[in-house]
Amino acid sequence: DGVVDFFASSSVKEYNTNILYVTSRPIRLASMTRKFITELRQQQPNNNNTTTTKHLPEGPIIGFSGNIPQVLVMELLTKRTHQYKAQLLWNQIAIPYQQTIQTEQHKPTKNAAAIWAGGFGNTLLDVTAYHMVGMELNQIYFINRESTIHVLDNNNDNDTPFSYQEYSTEEKQKNKKDTTTELFVNKPMSKKWYKSRLGTSFDGYTDPRLFSNFLLRPNNSKNKQLEIN
Secondary structure (H helix, E strand, O other): OOHHHHHOOHHHHOOOOEEEEEEEEEHHHHHHHHHHHHHOEEEEEOOOOOEEEEEOOOOOEEEEOOOHHHHHHHHHHHOOHHHHHHHHHHHHHHHHHHHHHHHHHOOOOOOHHHHEEEEEEOOHHHHHHHHHOOOOHHHEEEEOOOOOEEEOOOOOOOOOOOOHHHOOHHHHHHHHHOOHHHHOOOOOOOHHHHHOOOOOEEOOOOOHHHHHHHHOOOOOOOOOEEEEO
16 A cells, blocks of 8 residues: 555655566566556545546566566576576666766766665565665665565674575575676675564555655665666
8 A cells, every 4th residue: 555656756756766667577478567557556635625546657667588487487496586686687777877877987886776766575585686786775675464664774783694504405506506696796695684684664655754764865866776576
């Protein structure tokens, strides 16, 4: 509840934020996904006893290039959705942005977080993907099953860094073979590590504190990309 009003608000628009929709649905289902996004609407009452219909902002949909069986394998068996989403964001957003900055300023930017306004996702794999492409932890918002939104702003200094020992033997073998993580800003951490970073919570998208937290962060400026999973 309130998701449409939040992303369609004038406050978000003032920051010239570009909305990106990242999904694990195959590209061949893009028309269905687009239809779902465009038809998701919310009625907002006005002071003169009328209502205004709001809808989610337009934005590109980045989807999976494979088929449905491959999606099921990725999501249910290998559980590598974060790798795929990070690869998409890196290749289609981060690298072109870096190349543009290098062309305009004759030098690349080392601050990947400058690309992103924030990322909203409902799984810890979404959180992992956002972290891998360089989002600061306090730019990442996790929505749990109760629709409570958590920002990863808990600087857990007492928590030990991610240990290779936390992976199972099978997962270790996957990581030995997988060199794609070396392409990103951050290597993926364990679910336990990300859970320990969950800090400030908000009562869904209608919580007024969420607006101020998202829009008024020191590292949030205009003309950035906003990811929704």
